[in-house]
Amino acid sequence: MEKKKIPIGSIILLTIGGVMMVFPFLWMFSTSLKSGVDIYNISLIPKKATFDAYKYVLENTKFLSWFKNSLLIAGITTISVLFFDTLVGYTFAKLEFKGKKFLFFLILSTLMVPTEMLIIPWYMMVNKFNWINTYWSLLFPGLTSAFGIFLMKQFFEGIPNDLLEAARIDGLSEFGIFWRAAVPLVKPAISALAIFTFLGNWNAFLWPVIAVDSPEIYTLPVGLALFSGEAYNQWNLVMAGATIATIPVLIVFFIFQKKIIEGIHLTGLKG
Amino acid sequence: MKLTIKGRQAMWAYIFIAVPILFFILIRIAPTLFAFNISLHEWDILSQDKPFVFFDNFKTLFKDNIFKKAMGNTVKYVFIGVPLQLIISLCIALLINRLTKGAGIFRTIYFLPYVTSTVAVAWVWRWMFMKQGGVINQIITAFGGTAQPFLDSTGQAIYVVIANIIWQSIGFNTIIFIAGLKQIPRTYYEASSIDGASPWIQFWKITIPLLNSTVVYLVVMATIQTLQVFTQVFNITGGGQGNPGGPVNSTLSLVLYIYQAGFMNNKMGLASAATIILFSIIIIITIIQLKFLTKKVEY
Numbered sequence: 341m342e343k344k345k346i347p348i349g350s351i352i353l354l355t356i357g358g359v360m361m362v363f364p365f366l367w368m369f370s371t372s373l374k375s376g377v378d379i380y381n382i383s384l385i386p387k388k389a390t391f392d393a394y395k396y397v398l399e400n401t402k403f404l405s406w407f408k409n410s411l412l413i414a415g416i417t418t419i420s421v422l423f424f425d426t427l428v429g430y431t432f433a434k435l436e437f438k439g440k441k442f443l444f445f446l447i448l449s450t451l452m453v454p455t456e457m458l459i460i461p462w463y464m465m466v467n468k469f470n471w472i473n474t475y476w477s478l479l480f481p482g483l484t485s486a487f488g489i490f491l492m493k494q495f496f497e498g499i500p501n502d503l504l505e506a507a508r509i510d511g512l513s514e515f516g517i518f519w520r521a522a523v524p525l526v527k528p529a530i531s532a533l534a535i536f537t538f539l540g541n542w543n544a545f546l547w548p549v550i551a552v553d554s555p556e557i558y559t560l561p562v563g564l565a566l567f568s569g570e571a572y573n574q575w576n577l578v579m580a581g582a583t584i585a586t587i588p589v590l591i592v593f594f595i596f597q598k599k600i601i602e603g604i605h606l607t608g609l610k611g
Numbered sequence: 612m613k614l615t616i617k618g619r620q621a622m623w624a625y626i627f628i629a630v631p632i633l634f635f636i637l638i639r640i641a642p643t644l645f646a647f648n649i650s651l652h653e654w655d656i657l658s659q660d661k662p663f664v665f666f667d668n669f670k671t672l673f674k675d676n677i678f679k680k681a682m683g684n685t686v687k688y689v690f691i692g693v694p695l696q697l698i699i700s701l702c703i704a705l706l707i708n709r710l711t712k713g714a715g716i717f718r719t720i721y722f723l724p725y726v727t728s729t730v731a732v733a734w735v736w737r738w739m740f741m742k743q744g745g746v747i748n749q750i751i752t753a754f755g756g757t758a759q760p761f762l763d764s765t766g767q768a769i770y771v772v773i774a775n776i777i778w779q780s781i782g783f784n785t786i787i788f789i790a791g792l793k794q795i796p797r798t799y800y801e802a803s804s805i806d807g808a809s810p811w812i813q814f815w816k817i818t819i820p821l822l823n824s825t826v827v828y829l830v831v832m833a834t835i836q837t838l839q840v841f842t843q844v845f846n847i848t849g850g851g852q853g854n855p856g857g858p859v860n861s862t863l864s865l866v867l868y869i870y871q872a873g874f875m876n877n878k879m880g881l882a883s884a885a886t887i888i889l890f891s892i893i894i895i896i897t898i899i900q901l902k903f904l905t906k907k908v909e910y
Binding site for chain 2: 346347350351353354357358360361362364365367368371379380382424427428430431432435436437438440443446447449450452453454455456457458459460461462463464465467480481483484486489514515518539542543545546549550560561564565568569575578579581582583585586589590593597600601604605
């Protein structure tokens with residue numbers, strides 16, 4: 341092995357790449373602060389920084405509602421997925437019952453089906469049951485996930501049976517065993533699943549752009565896309581919208597980044 | 612009625628999974644079967660009459676030049692995008708893995724695009740690659756190059772979209788690669804160094820074979836994701852005054868085609884047939900890749 345040399349070459353290469361990773365964010369933020377012809381200026385620093393674009397976006401669009409909608413949809417979906425997927429994953433990992441193999445296969449088989457194949461039937465369902473322009477139309481497709489069930493089953497299988505048996509002898513109900521004895525042992529996996537589910541739903545675009553057509557109920561990606569299409573060529577406005585959509589997620593990411601990256605490690609290794 | 616311990620456990624098991632199983636049947640499995648049914652009909656959502664047309668929708672698709680274009684573009688997205696994103700990510704992972712200090716900072720920086728809104732960064736990309744006034748062209752001309760048409764060009768637009776996909780996916784792949792690299796015991800490298808193996812040989816004889824399962828996982832994930840590319844194409848080349856499929860449909864992806872057929876032109880039967888083609892491709896590719904790549908590790 342080499343002695344502890346500082347790998348200067350690696351650092352230089354990574355820094356160049358890093359600039360390319362960060363530059364679009366800087367450019368986005370910079371443009372959002374510019375106005376007039378300055379927008380087309382190559383300088384990263386605005387001649388005269390102004391928050392007018394933000395003011396315009398917040399006053400003339402329903403950005404805050406879109407933000408709230410996205411938060412709500414992603415939040416409820418995540419809670420639902422966490423509850424059902426841990427419970428079902430645990431059941432398939434630790435309880436014995438007839439038809440277990442078949443039912444698990446049934447759930448897993450749905451992983452092969454791409455969302456695109458389902459959106460047309462879903463759209464017809466939404467029309468038939470009059471769910472159009474409701475939160476429910478955005479929520480219902482994601483309430484549990486086969487991927488999460490598979491993931492949680494993998495993790496629950498690692499828990500020794502003796503531990504659960506002991507809880508059973510202590511007189512805990514079956515749900516109590518799951519909730520009090522099993523769940524605390526797979527917390528890292530649960531937070532990984534939470535992060536994936538939240539990010540996935542926060543970013544979801546294909547189904548929301550189809551399911552809703554009333555601006556009150558847009559999610560942030562849908563609102564941002566349609567607003568940007570209209571504000572086309574007023575790049576300071578488009579970039580202000582993009583910044584509002586990006587910054588909160590970045591803040592959350594910086595707070596939880598260790599957990600997020602650990603979570604990806606974890607799921608990547610089990611997946 | 613008295614239940615045995617086993618019987619009681621089974622009863623609770625059924626209670627626990629009842630709602631989710633119902634969900635999967637109603638929201639996933641039934642719609643899947645229904646999609647097959649729609650694909651065999653001429654299905655206009657506005658018309659009462661939905662005649663059974665057997666495989667006509669599939670025949671129409673394979674005669675449709677725009678569909679062929681969308682398929683060709685999707686092949687480009689996958690065959691250019693996936694290898695590039697994995698090679699770049701592996702390089703970054705190897706570089707970060709060599710650092711003793713500062714690895715965390717670089718990991719964070721490269722991961723940033725992955726957590727940000729795809730729609731938002733797609734619009735940033737669109738702005739940066741504007742033919743006139745876009746910062747990339749300004750940088751090119753500042754260094755004495757000629758401005759490129761980028762999104763206005765039938766040849767270049769798709770590569771701008773691919774670049775965006777790569778940029779956003781590097782973070783995830785890099786994290787998984789680093790996790791894979793960390794699992795390779797250092798002693799393998801130490802032992803082979805004593806035997807006189809160069810880093811290049813070590814890379815091909817130790818790193819790559821032992822990283823095989825990671826590579827398989829990432830190739831399959833990235834391929835399936837790229838096959839379904841939609842949001843980036845829609846936002847980078849669509850919206851406003853643009854044609855969602857880019858100039859002369861040069862960026863049109865399979866899923867965007869499905870979206871346009873089903874929800875713009877109300878041809879649900881045709882769109883469903885296209886989703887079934889996508890479904891078949893995903894299944895075939897998954898099987899081929901798993902077989903092909905897991906075999907490789909044996910020798």
